[in-house]
Amino acid sequence: MKARGGGRDGRMNVVVLSDTHAPQGRLRPGSSGMVRETAIGVGGSPPWRAEGRVPSVDDVISLDRLGKRYGDRMAVDGLTLRLRTGAVTGFLGPNGAGKSTTMRMILGLDRPTEGRALIGGRPYHELANPLRTVGATLDARAVHPGRSVRAHLLALARASGIGRARVAEVLEMVGLDAVAGKRAGTLSLGMSQRAGIAGALLGDPEVLMFDEPVNGLDPDGVRWVRRLMRSLAAEGRTVFVASHLMSEMQLTADHLVVIGKGRLIVDAPLKEVLAAGAVLVRSPHAGDLALLLAAEGVAVERRAENELVATGAPIERIGDLAHEAGIRLHELSAREASLEQAYQELTANSVEYGSAR
Amino acid sequence: MNEAGIEETVSPPAPPAPPASAGLREGARAGARAGVVVAVSRGMAAEWGKLWSVRSTWWCVAGTVALTVLAALTLGGSRVTELLRDGVTTVRLPATDAAISAMVFAQLTLVALAMPAITSEYASGSIRSTLRATPIRGRMLAAKALVVAPAAFVIGVLSGAAAAAAAYLVLSAPIFGGLVTLPAGRTAVDLLRLGVFCALVSVLALGLGAALRNAAGTLTVVFMLLLGLPLLLLMSGAPVAMELALRLPMFAGLAFMESADNPTGGPLPYGSWEGLAWLAGWTAAGLAAGLAVLRRRDA
Numbered sequence: 001m002k003a004r005g006g007g008r009d010g011r012m013n014v015v016v017l018s019d020t021h022a023p024q025g026r027l028r029p030g031s032s033g034m035v036r037e038t039a040i041g042v043g044g045s046p047p048w049r050a051e052g053r054v055p056s057v058d059d060v061i062s063l064d065r066l067g068k069r070y071g072d073r074m075a076v077d078g079l080t081l082r083l084r085t086g087a088v089t090g091f092l093g094p095n096g097a098g099k100s101t102t103m104r105m106i107l108g109l110d111r112p113t114e115g116r117a118l119i120g121g122r123p124y125h126e127l128a129n130p131l132r133t134v135g136a137t138l139d140a141r142a143v144h145p146g147r148s149v150r151a152h153l154l155a156l157a158r159a160s161g162i163g164r165a166r167v168a169e170v171l172e173m174v175g176l177d178a179v180a181g182k183r184a185g186t187l188s189l190g191m192s193q194r195a196g197i198a199g200a201l202l203g204d205p206e207v208l209m210f211d212e213p214v215n216g217l218d219p220d221g222v223r224w225v226r227r228l229m230r231s232l233a234a235e236g237r238t239v240f241v242a243s244h245l246m247s248e249m250q251l252t253a254d255h256l257v258v259i260g261k262g263r264l265i266v267d268a269p270l271k272e273v274l275a276a277g278a279v280l281v282r283s284p285h286a287g288d289l290a291l292l293l294a295a296e297g298v299a300v301e302r303r304a305e306n307e308l309v310a311t312g313a314p315i316e317r318i319g320d321l322a323h324e325a326g327i328r329l330h331e332l333s334a335r336e337a338s339l340e341q342a343y344q345e346l347t348a349n350s351v352e353y354g355s356a357r
Numbered sequence: 358m359n360e361a362g363i364e365e366t367v368s369p370p371a372p373p374a375p376p377a378s379a380g381l382r383e384g385a386r387a388g389a390r391a392g393v394v395v396a397v398s399r400g401m402a403a404e405w406g407k408l409w410s411v412r413s414t415w416w417c418v419a420g421t422v423a424l425t426v427l428a429a430l431t432l433g434g435s436r437v438t439e440l441l442r443d444g445v446t447t448v449r450l451p452a453t454d455a456a457i458s459a460m461v462f463a464q465l466t467l468v469a470l471a472m473p474a475i476t477s478e479y480a481s482g483s484i485r486s487t488l489r490a491t492p493i494r495g496r497m498l499a500a501k502a503l504v505v506a507p508a509a510f511v512i513g514v515l516s517g518a519a520a521a522a523a524a525y526l527v528l529s530a531p532i533f534g535g536l537v538t539l540p541a542g543r544t545a546v547d548l549l550r551l552g553v554f555c556a557l558v559s560v561l562a563l564g565l566g567a568a569l570r571n572a573a574g575t576l577t578v579v580f581m582l583l584l585g586l587p588l589l590l591l592m593s594g595a596p597v598a599m600e601l602a603l604r605l606p607m608f609a610g611l612a613f614m615e616s617a618d619n620p621t622g623g624p625l626p627y628g629s630w631e632g633l634a635w636l637a638g639w640t641a642a643g644l645a646a647g648l649a650v651l652r653r654r655d656a
Contacts, residue, residue: 108492109485110655125492128392136489142482144411151410152483159403159490161395199486 145185189216400500513555567647
């Protein structure tokens, strides 16, 4: 087998017939997370892995000064990004920040007015078989209400040269096999959401994009989606999830991209964003410590007679400074900010967007 | 094809040249050309499944057949009684003539079948799934047109046959003077032309649907173009309006099908092939409008 698809060199359209290329892998919800079962082909690794190709960062999604202008308003403004493989990237921002527009531009649905969005170094419409490269759910309800979920998925499969067996497989994965014959208009939002996810998984793609995937799901469904995202990323895929649910992203994402008014605010690992949190210190000499820390350039907020909160320095440094000065501590603890707090701070610090919220 | 039914285009391994090299670009272009056939045929398979997986399609088929039969009987019946009243007994009317006249009305139920192939996708938002699978707009529209056209052709032939058969069975009875006939050669030609007419009108509706996107707007425009406008222009009586009316799809279609009977009351000023050309021109214009909008506007 040679010259299998390889986006790194811009030759993603070179795909050679092969028995390992089928979407034979299975993702199943299970108590210990997702278990990938392989019917045929190489053991357990996704088909695009079978090529012996480890995707580089450039391989997957890159946005280059991407912009979308509606009239005199920039919905997306100069977004430059590289999405990481093998990670869940959370895409956050207030309503109307441009998340969905960005996703639609990546998927070739909306035309950027500036810059470009590339997948494996190519614009979406140049992908040889797009659904086998990128799977996405944008709007769970976007199915003809009179058509069954099975018929909808079958149409997508046929358009991508994917076999009928795979449709049954993804329906089982998302737990919709029982209602797959029902008209889509009769399904609940949660079921539609699962159907959308089935559509994204159909082509066993290397890149997955979800826009608000847990909307309408029950708690079980939410946990299932969380595990699914984690396992998809663990298989080395690139997972890009737009959400406004901070708590969900805190549990799911490895990396965060935050935008406001179409502009990039943060592009950093989740850990880094959360570590911007504060350190709580209790000490009988809180006053002395506050002066000391302030002199060292650490922001200090006095909470009570013997309690203060320091921000802008790692917890170790605060402990060391106190020790060197011989100040007794009764408590020294990291107050990891919740993503929600961090998000509030991030967007608030960005003056331009202060009034946006 | 492998076990899971995956087909992939097989292209020769690209030479190990830097991405910017002319050779690789050439190769990519060749690959893209080969991909057209694969992408469009896959798109057609998808569209065919979509067309028949909603109930409305079946209702439209039933409606088209029923309407054609009904209109053929009433229009053919009134034509025959008119002739008999005038004492004409030597004329022979092919039964398919009644079917052709009937299709002028029944074409609207066919439009109701063809148009949703695109307008319902915009209504539900599923156009985004369709375009994610087939991102090149022209290919997506081609796949739809290549499915709608043969479907409409077959429905046109079948409902024409049903209408002609019904007209012959009823109107060849002695009380109708035995004027209606069913000559084999003429019937076959007429049915084929009916099929072509239906296919072209349906694809015209599809193109306009792609241009206008919503069902109500598309139906209004298609109705005016196919029925309203030609009749209004005809009624105005002005020579220029008449000339224009005669080039619209309705009269072009009647000329193409060599209908013995048309709303002008007289013979049409041009023949079958010119009629086909005008009709096909309208279809091409509709498709071009649809494609232009698809390419320009965001999905």
